[in-house]
Amino acid sequence: MQFLTRYLPPFLVSWLLTFTLASLFHSQYVVNQLVKVGVVVGINDRLSLTFEDWLGLLPTYGVIIAIACLIAFLVASLLAKKLTHYRISLHVLAGVVAFTLVLLAIESLMNIHIIAGARGWGFYAQLIAGATGGYVFARLSQTAKD
Known part of the structure; x- marks a missing residue:
């Protein structure tokens, strides 16, 4: 039981932050690509798209991120x-590795970018989300003797 009380809350917080950043980076990458081709995207549309992407990606990409981070943080x-x-x-490296493996595995297995925001610089933004999650998990789960 001590294991759950020590690691579950930090994991849930770090996963939620990691997924939120990954979703935000994805949304802004897509909007940026639209702007590059001349589409005018207002702030309200950006916010709406960001929120809808967060909700829409949660049951798929959110679960994939949770599983990948769980394995990566356990190994770390x-x-x-x-x-x-x-x-x-x-833990920071574990977050980066988790995202790298997930994105590359999805691309190689399905031959598509399931996360449109993981192309070009968006790929590296996804890795930053993973690194941030690893950092937050490591700090929140740290004890005085660590």
């Missing part, structure tokens, strides 16, 4: 028991 936590001085770095 196990490694951090041996490499205690690198705990935060290991």
Whole structure:
């Protein structure tokens, strides 16, 4: 039970932040591409699209992110028991690796970019979301002895 109380709340917070950033980066990448071809997108449309993307991506991309981060953070936590001085770095790297594997696996298996905002610079923005989630998880799950 101690495991759940120590790791579940930090995981849920980090996952929610990670997914929200990934969804936000996706939405803004898509809007940016529309603007580049001359479409006028007002602030209300940007906000509406961002919120609708968040809701629409939650049951699919959100679940995929949760599973990938769960596995990645578990591996990082196990490694951090041996490499205690690198705990935060290991979790940040785990978040980046999780997103890299998910995006590359989806692209190679389906031969499509399921997340339109993961093309070009959007791919790196997705990795930043993963890194942020890893950092937040590492900090929130840290104890005084870590």
